[in-house]
Amino acid sequence: MNRLSKKVAIITGGTAGIGRATAELMVANGAQVVITGRDLERSKNLQPLVDQGQAIFVQQDTSDEKTWSVVTDAAMKAFGRIDILVNNAGRIIVKPLDKLTHDDMHLMVAANLDSTFLGMRAVWPHMVAQGGGVIVNVSALMGERTVSIGLAYSAAKGAQQALSKSAALEGAAHNIRVNSVLPGLIWSDGWKRMAGPEPDKTKANLGPTIPMGRVGEPNEIAHAILFLASDNARYITGVEMAIDGGKSAG
Numbered sequence: 001m002n003r004l005s006k007k008v009a010i011i012t013g014g015t016a017g018i019g020r021a022t023a024e025l026m027v028a029n030g031a032q033v034v035i036t037g038r039d040l041e042r043s044k045n046l047q048p049l050v051d052q053g054q055a056i057f058v059q060q061d062t063s064d065e066k067t068w069s070v071v072t073d074a075a076m077k078a079f080g081r082i083d084i085l086v087n088n089a090g091r092i093i094v095k096p097l098d099k100l101t102h103d104d105m106h107l108m109v110a111a112n113l114d115s116t117f118l119g120m121r122a123v124w125p126h127m128v129a130q131g132g133g134v135i136v137n138v139s140a141l142m143g144e145r146t147v148s149i150g151l152a153y154s155a156a157k158g159a160q161q162a163l164s165k166s167a168a169l170e171g172a173a174h175n176i177r178v179n180s181v182l183p184g185l186i187w188s189d190g191w192k193r194m195a196g197p198e199p200d201k202t203k204a205n206l207g208p209t210i211p212m213g214r215v216g217e218p219n220e221i222a223h224a225i226l227f228l229a230s231d232n233a234r235y236i237t238g239v240e241m242a243i244d245g246g247k248s249a250g
Contacts, residue, residue, distance in 0.1 A: 011036070026229070082126040095152075116163060133176050185247070216245060
């Protein structure tokens with residue numbers, strides 16, 4: 001079933017992990033997609049989607065304000081409208097407080113909060129003009145359930161969630177829905193990089209810490225994003241959907 005037929009989506013951080021899984025799923029459900037990312041080399045993974053004529057890639061640093069007009073212009077030129085924005089790009093730094101630098105804090109705010117604000121602001125006029133749209137901001141469970149060495153990341157993600165709720169209230173009058181997804185421990189590239197020299201062993205050890213007994217996979221977040229972006233969720237705005245194997249329940 002083409003749940004996003006005739007819809008146009010922008011997905012940031014779309015060259016790997018949750019972003020790539022979301023792009024593939026949205027294309028499979030009929031959407032045309034503008035995929036952005038910083039890494040040109042990893043963008044080669046997207047060639048099958050581009051070859052179908054359903055997607056284009058735009059190189060972007062989402063925290064750079066100037067890049068957003070490039071992305072929205074590319075979407076309008078290629079597909080003629082912007083129906084969906086998935087603010088997925090982000091970065092994580094996990095350090096003890098006494099090792100955390102001011103630059104680290106600025107980076108977390110720029111990558112996780114500023115980029116979300118800039119993306120929403122860039123697509124907002126297009127969505128208002130066409131009578132509505134959907135924004136899904138990929139936050140993190142750590143924005144609600146902090147850990148002792150995740151201060152900067154948790155602070156930025158918590159602020160991102162507040163930003164989403166406020167935008168949802170403002171957007172309701174324009175038929176613009178704004179929701180957040182809060183991934184728990186998802187086995188994406190970021191976690192693999194932090195997993196050390198034996199990532200498979202680390203993954204197996206992390207499983208028992210989660211009520212469902214395993215870590216999540218990127219496509220499980222992608223399916224939640226697809227639902228929130230579709231008309232099946234047309235009466236849902238301002239929510240924070242935890243996708244964490246039950247971790248936030250206890």
